[in-house]
Amino acid sequence: MKKIFIYLAHPYRHENRITEDTRIYKATLAAGSLIRYGMRNNIEISVLAPVLHNAKIYRGNNFSPEEMNYVFETFDLLLLERADAMVVLKLDGWKESIGVQKEIEFCQIYDIPICYLDYENINNGNILKGIADAAT
Secondary structure (H helix, E strand, O other): OEEEEEEEEOOOOOOOHHHHHHHHHHHHHHHHHHHHHHHHOOEEEEEEOHHHHHHHHHHHOOOOHHHHHHHHHHHHHHHHOOOOEEEEEEOOOOOOOHHHHHHHHHHHHOOOOEEEEEHHHOOOHHHHHHHHHHOO
């Protein structure tokens, strides 16, 4: 069975908490869709979306932007370095997101394949197959 480790990048921070929550919700659905695609196609796909993990830490500890940046640079990029591919979930604000842009730059420096996924296509088998193929 093929094994793939995908890092899921997406925008998070916003002055509106509802926008942040919506971004988390949509990333959760995208991660689940990638995992389910793998299960249905005999591919072991592990998906890491660091924001889904880190948001609870940020909010629970009332982290400042500087503290969130520290976690990003010490935790997220360490894991991204080990990924087979990065998927950028193209939610509103992804082009303006400093974090997403740093992740894209990191992948370009370290030759990590980057795939772009529109939220409307998170269940499109052909697109998900392309992502799985790029990661191998």
